[in-house]
Amino acid sequence: MTEDFDVRLVTEAKYYYPDPQYKRNSWMGDYQTAYKNFLADPDAFWSTMAQELDWIRPWDAVKEWKYPYAKWFTNAKLNVTLNCLDRHVNDHRRNKVALIWKGEEGRERIFTYQSLLSSVNRFANALKKIGIKKGDRVCIYMPLVPEQVIAMLACARIGAVHSVVFGGFGAAALNMRINDAEAKVVVTADITVRRGKAIQLKTIVEEAIINAPTVEHVVVLRRRKPMVDLQDPIEIDFDEIMEGVSDECPAETMDAEDPFFILYTSGSTGKPKGIVHACGGYMVGTYYTSKYIFDIKDNDIFWCTADPGWITGHSYIVYGPLAAGATIFITELTPDYPDAGSYWKLIEQQKITIFYTAPTAIRMFMKMGESWPNKYNLNSLRIIGSVGEPLNPEAFEWYYHVIGKDKTPILDTWWQTETGMLLITTVLGEPLRPGFAGKPIPGIIADVVDKNGKSVPPGTGGFLIIKAPWPSMLRTVYKDDERYRKYWYTIDGVYTAGDLAVKGKDGYIMILGRSDDIIIVAGHNIGTAEVESALVSHHAVAEAAVIGKPDMVKGNSIKAFVILRVGNQQSDKLMQELIYHVRNTLGPIAVPQEIEFVEKLPKTRSGKIMRRVLKAKELGMDPGDVSTLEE
Numbered sequence: 002m003t004e005d006f007d008v009r010l011v012t013e014a015k016y017y018y019p020d021p022q023y024k025r026n027s028w029m030g031d032y033q034t035a036y037k038n039f040l041a042d043p044d045a046f047w048s049t050m051a052q053e054l055d056w057i058r059p060w061d062a063v064k065e066w067k068y069p070y071a072k073w074f075t076n077a078k079l080n081v082t083l084n085c086l087d088r089h090v091n092d093h094r095r096n097k098v099a100l101i102w103k104g105e106e107g108r109e110r111i112f113t114y115q116s117l118l119s120s121v122n123r124f125a126n127a128l129k130k131i132g133i134k135k136g137d138r139v140c141i142y143m144p145l146v147p148e149q150v151i152a153m154l155a156c157a158r159i160g161a162v163h164s165v166v167f168g169g170f171g172a173a174a175l176n177m178r179i180n181d182a183e184a185k186v187v188v189t190a191d192i193t194v195r196r197g198k199a200i201q202l203k204t205i206v207e208e209a210i211i212n213a214p215t216v217e218h219v220v221v222l223r224r225r226k227p228m229v230d231l232q233d234p235i236e237i238d239f240d241e242i243m244e245g246v247s248d249e250c251p252a253e254t255m256d257a258e259d260p261f262f263i264l265y266t267s268g269s270t271g272k273p274k275g276i277v278h279a280c281g282g283y284m285v286g287t288y289y290t291s292k293y294i295f296d297i298k299d300n301d302i303f304w305c306t307a308d309p310g311w312i313t314g315h316s317y318i319v320y321g322p323l324a325a326g327a328t329i330f331i332t333e334l335t336p337d338y339p340d341a342g343s344y345w346k347l348i349e350q351q352k353i354t355i356f357y358t359a360p361t362a363i364r365m366f367m368k369m370g371e372s373w374p375n376k377y378n379l380n381s382l383r384i385i386g387s388v389g390e391p392l393n394p395e396a397f398e399w400y401y402h403v404i405g406k407d408k409t410p411i412l413d414t415w416w417q418t419e420t421g422m423l424l425i426t427t428v429l430g431e432p433l434r435p436g437f438a439g440k441p442i443p444g445i446i447a448d449v450v451d452k453n454g455k456s457v458p459p460g461t462g463g464f465l466i467i468k469a470p471w472p473s474m475l476r477t478v479y480k481d482d483e484r485y486r487k488y489w490y491t492i493d494g495v496y497t498a499g500d501l502a503v504k505g506k507d508g509y510i511m512i513l514g515r516s517d518d519i520i521i522v523a524g525h526n527i528g529t530a531e532v533e534s535a536l537v538s539h540h541a542v543a544e545a546a547v548i549g550k551p552d553m554v555k556g557n558s559i560k561a562f563v564i565l566r567v568g569n570q571q572s573d574k575l576m577q578e579l580i581y582h583v584r585n586t587l588g589p590i591a592v593p594q595e596i597e598f599v600e601k602l603p604k605t606r607s608g609k610i611m612r613r614v615l616k617a618k619e620l621g622m623d624p625g626d627v628s629t630l631e632e
């Protein structure tokens with residue numbers, strides 16, 4: 002085990018007991034009963050869930066499991082947008098608000114289910130007009146505006162496979178993702194707005210497509226006046242191609258196992274993994290968890306603060322909540338702009354009922370002080386959630402007392418890009434335990450094991466694993482199935498998540514952090530190898546090693562050790578240049594907080610850099626076994 006944890010937390014069980022009305026009024030009802038029902042007949046459980054949705058053709062079998070490959074809802078046909086949009090338009094939700102967006106300076110845009118469907122259909126027809134067909138890949142690199150959601154749903158409408166790239170990635174990161182997916186179209190905007198400032202997105206795309214031979218068109222949403230010029234015939238205006246097309250577009254018939262989207266996530270090599278999700282299972286998983294775990298009701302307003310560029314946004318801004326017929330709220334505002342009360346003010350104004358954010362944001366709110374949330378009325382909140390990294394007990398307590406007013410249950414949800422939906426949490430009504438995400442939800446069998454797959458006793462750290470397939474699991478890694486098999490072959494017969502965890506006697510699971518070379522910085526997964534290869538691509542750098550260091554707000558920060566090539570002198574200027582270089586290639590989210598110039602790096606005899614040793618030295622800890630160390 003590489004991670005330590007505070008044993009007292011595991012032995013001194015502390016619970017908060019939510020008001021029984023939560024359980025009574027929830028879609029799930031009693032957790033234990035629901036879990037037992039699932040275990041008694043897993044296929045029947047998932048079949049019941051799937052039957053709540055619309056299918057063009059029903060399935061022959063709920064699942065087909067040929068280790069390590071699963072198929073769900075075999076031979077069933079569907080289109081996800083029929084469930085997210087048409088289903089509601091054809092019933093009492095036709096004029097219900099589907100989406101509320103807030104921009105800076107009080108700008109607001111509202112879509113009903115009907116108007117969202119019309120926009121989606123028009124953009125779907127526009128994509129067809131420029132040659133996009135079922136199976137083609139479309140890269141979406143956009144700010145957090147309704148058009149980002151519309152572009153995703155439009156792809157889903159016609160069966161195009163979207164690859165959404167978070168707008169905070171730099172040109173090299175974007176280029177790699179475009180090329181790996183062989184995207185035919187990139188959908189972008191001229192600018193993204195961040196704390197009153199415009200950041201140019203389109204210029205990043207221009208650089209990213211220089212060596213991207215598959216890109217035929219760049220569709221640009223022009224937000225600023227006067228509008229930027231577009232280069233004919235490659236660049237096309239977002240609104241213009243929507244003009245004159247029909248607002249009706251037949252939904253493409255998709256097989257349940259057809260690829261739905263690709264989403265890149267960091268792995269242990271410099272090359273991110275294109276996680277592939279399939280239409281049917283993903284739809285069922287995100288719908289089930291939105292309705293039964295987030296307990297979405299018709300009068301809820303659901304605010305997930307993620308960006309649709311991450312899996313959290315895919316599953317709990319777009320597909321899950323819309324399938325459940327929710328009203329979703331999104332904003333381009335940041336928690337600290339125009340001031341540190343911006344989120345609380347939005348909750349008061351919009352009467353948000355379900356708020357889903359990340360520990361890094363919660364810790365930032367803690368730092369800014371409770372006087373900010375205390376200025377606003379947060380009484381509308383009935384559920385508050387967290388995702389992305391461990392919600393440490395201090396942050397849990399603050400969130401529970403200051404935001405939840407000692408009565409609002411916290412859903413600390415553990416999951417991954419690969420899992421598609423949340424898998425572990427404390428279901429509504431169950432006792433909350435600070436520091437612990439909770440238990441596997443009905444539908445999921447999880448455990449903490451040693452490297453041989455043997456269950457470890459409560460209080461002992463181990464690897465978090467999932468024991469059986471679930472509908473929204475990844476199907477493969479795009480063009481690299483070997484990396485897919487690794488999830489199931491690392492420990493024989495089970496899915497290894499790559500996280501370390503510890504179980505309490507009560508079965509509650511505490512997530513300790515990653516067991517591999519991925520650093521979670523402010524909730525974003527960053528591979529040490531990605532940052533190292535960005536650094537090494539700078540002409541002055543011979544070698545680089547990157548570690549994560551604990552950070553009070555961001556969870557971790559990045560520290561890089563750099564060996565310079567002969568003929569280069571270390572200097573502050575060079576350090577700034579390296580930071581600038583990483584920012585431009587990978588993006589601002591991957592920039593090292595610290596760079597230290599060194600002469601040597603600790604390596605094994607086979608030449609592998611021992612980051613563990615670097616980290617231990619940095620944190621003043623015992624580096625452990627260094628017998629294989631060369632230097």
Ligand code: WTA
Pocket residue numbers: 266311312313387388389390391392413414415416417418419438498499500512514515521524525526
């Ligand atoms: C971490 C985000 C502790 C974990 C949905 C996982 C968490 C990685 C939690 C996946 C949580 C996510 N408690 N750790 N509630 N949720 N993680 O792919 O290390 O961006 O493996 O998916 O985030 O990050 P990803």
